Amino acid sequence: MRGNLQAFFKTIIVQMKLSIARPMFQFVIWVSPFFYATITYFVYGGQSPERIFQYVVLGSGFMGLWTSIVYSSATDINRERYYGTLENIFVAPVSFAYIIMGKIVGNTIWGFISMLLSFIYLRFVFNLEYPIVEPLLIGLALLIVVIAISVFAFVMALVFTLSKQAEVLMNFIEYPIFLICGFLFPIAILPTCLQPLSAILPPTWAINLLRVVTNDASTTAQILQAFLILLATTLIYVGISVVVYMAVDRKARMDGKLGVY
Amino acid sequence: MESWGCINVESIKRFFRHAVLSYKALFGWLDPKSYILVMLLNPLTQMIFFAMLVNFVYGGKGLEGYVASNALLLCVMSSVFGMMTVVMSDRGMGTLPIVMASPVNKGVLFFARSIPHIVNGVFTAFLGLVFGVLIFGVSISLDALLPLLGIWMVSIFSACGLGLILGACSFWTPSMHLLSNILASALLLLSGANYSLSVMPSWLSDFAKFFPLTRGVELTKAIVNEGDATQFVRLMSEEFILGCIYFAISIVAIRYAEYLARVKGTMEMS
Numbered sequence: 001m002r003g004n005l006q007a008f009f010k011t012i013i014v015q016m017k018l019s020i021a022r023p024m025f026q027f028v029i030w031v032s033p034f035f036y037a038t039i040t041y042f043v044y045g046g047q048s049p050e051r052i053f054q055y056v057v058l059g060s061g062f063m064g065l066w067t068s069i070v071y072s073s074a075t076d077i078n079r080e081r082y083y084g085t086l087e088n089i090f091v092a093p094v095s096f097a098y099i100i101m102g103k104i105v106g107n108t109i110w111g112f113i114s115m116l117l118s119f120i121y122l123r124f125v126f127n128l129e130y131p132i133v134e135p136l137l138i139g140l141a142l143l144i145v146v147i148a149i150s151v152f153a154f155v156m157a158l159v160f161t162l163s164k165q166a167e168v169l170m171n172f173i174e175y176p177i178f179l180i181c182g183f184l185f186p187i188a189i190l191p192t193c194l195q196p197l198s199a200i201l202p203p204t205w206a207i208n209l210l211r212v213v214t215n216d217a218s219t220t221a222q223i224l225q226a227f228l229i230l231l232a233t234t235l236i237y238v239g240i241s242v243v244v245y246m247a248v249d250r251k252a253r254m255d256g257k258l259g260v261y
Numbered sequence: 262m263e264s265w266g267c268i269n270v271e272s273i274k275r276f277f278r279h280a281v282l283s284y285k286a287l288f289g290w291l292d293p294k295s296y297i298l299v300m301l302l303n304p305l306t307q308m309i310f311f312a313m314l315v316n317f318v319y320g321g322k323g324l325e326g327y328v329a330s331n332a333l334l335l336c337v338m339s340s341v342f343g344m345m346t347v348v349m350s351d352r353g354m355g356t357l358p359i360v361m362a363s364p365v366n367k368g369v370l371f372f373a374r375s376i377p378h379i380v381n382g383v384f385t386a387f388l389g390l391v392f393g394v395l396i397f398g399v400s401i402s403l404d405a406l407l408p409l410l411g412i413w414m415v416s417i418f419s420a421c422g423l424g425l426i427l428g429a430c431s432f433w434t435p436s437m438h439l440l441s442n443i444l445a446s447a448l449l450l451l452s453g454a455n456y457s458l459s460v461m462p463s464w465l466s467d468f469a470k471f472f473p474l475t476r477g478v479e480l481t482k483a484i485v486n487e488g489d490a491t492q493f494v495r496l497m498s499e500e501f502i503l504g505c506i507y508f509a510i511s512i513v514a515i516r517y518a519e520y521l522a523r524v525k526g527t528m529e530m531s
Contacts, residue, residue, distance in 0.1 A: 023439035031439075035446040042456045043318055172298045175306040184310075185317040 007094040011102025019072050028068050029110050033118035036060040054211050059184040061115035062207050068111035073104040073153035075170045077161045087259045104153045133214050141213045145206045148234040152202040158244045205230040280373040304335035308389045311455050325399040326482035330454040332389030336382030336417045341445045343378040344424025348431045368512040375421050382417040405484050415500050416477025422507025423473050432518035433527045452478045476500045
């Protein structure tokens with residue numbers, strides 16, 4: 001267990017260094033937040049400060065976070081396959097799950113850095129006013145959001161492990177999640193047939209939690225409800241990830257095609 | 262050799278044959294699933310996302326124009342990422358030095374490879390428009406279709422010219438994903454597809470005029486929303502000249518990039 005944890009933390013550091021060495025990831029972390037924030041601000045420019053904070057600041061920040069997941073965590077397994085190192089990691093004495101989770105957490109930390117950059121940019125370039133929030137509350141909310149997003153990315157990474165079309169899928173899943181999870185508008189305006197899909201995706205509840213805890217008008221009951229929904233969704237995804245992990249592990253060993261690119 | 266006066270028919274046939282073959286090789290008609298996901302569904306989800314956003318924020322005002330403008334923006338996949346692969350894919354497959362050492366005119370060669378991306382860009386944009394009309398229930402007059410075809414062809418030609426300048430960079434830099442994504446995002450930002458250019462700071466809207474698609478988007482909105490085509494000739498002339506300048510620069514850039522690649526030994530770098 002201690003060895004696994006040590007590998008987990010070391011993987012976070014190594015992954016953060018490896019990810020940011022890639023030009024595409026550099027774009028995702030250092031450049032894309034400014035484009036997302038500017039475009040969203042131009043669209044929402046004439047709206048109320050509350051709406052601008054909810055959809056421009058949080059929404060564009062979350063777009064940056066999600067893009068960092070799409071172009072890193074979702075396809076890191078495929079990248080290892082391309083490098084020819086996937087089988088080595090898979091059969092190493094340290095659990096494969098700890099390595100993958102370490103990679104995902106490392107990438108998610110970068111995602112939050114890009115989100116932070118977006119917040120700073122909008123605050124100082126467009127002089128946006130941010131609400132004063134309880135530090136402990138927002139800290140706890142961010143921690144749960146990190147866990148929720150990481151668990152969701154873990155499930156995606158496992159599913160992508162079995163696909164030979166991971167790179168194609170990577171390019172496809174960015175905007176559908178922006179759309180379905182309501183990053184820039186409420187999910188209530190989506191067609192009715194899409195709303196159940198929104199409800200089963202953790203990013204929907206993650207951004208909802210941040211919106212609720214940063215809204216002055218939110219009641220304690222609403223805040224508690226937002227926390228509970230995200231926690232419950234995350235727990236369900238933890239269960240799904242265990243099942244998918246076991247299935248991937250079994251299939252990889254039976255087929256012996258893990259490294260086939 | 263078959264010829265019409267001074268025109269060599271075989272050269273023209275070779276031009277188009279090369280265009281079709283290179284396109285097939287680049288975008289894998291052998292795997293339609295990849296083509297559909299990357300070149301059709303991905304841009305369409307982008308269009309739906311932005312159309313839903315502006316519909317929510319502006320309360321449906323001018324939605325037809327925004328849907329059509331976002332449909333035009335779908336050409337970015339062809340004009341930036343497609344044009345980038347015009348050079349990059351050869352390097353990835355190790356055939357770039359052979360292509361560059363061949364006696365053919367490189368300007369004609371790369372222009373031939375651009376043609377399918379212009380056609381594909383127009384196709385994707387019109388497909389986006391059809392989806393936009395069906396999903397959002399907006400009505401676009403049939404009279405507007407022909408002017409739109411002209412506007413979009415010229416705009417996409419211009420965008421492909423800029424894309425080819427970017428493609429030239431791939432001779433000496435491995436950071437093409439960084440550059441191509443910056444250009445694609447810049448086109449989204451500067452075109453004004455999702456807002457009026459008047460919301461931008463004046464220096465930014467002036468800067469936007471040096472980029473393709475800005476005039477195309479302005480004219481698309483004017484024609485679709487108001488049926489106003491009075492600016493058609495002026496804006497499209499400017500856009501066409503801009504496109505010609507981009508292609509001229511791209512030919513010089515390819516030659517210079519080729520020279521740099523030979524000096525630095527980076528032609529096969531991946």
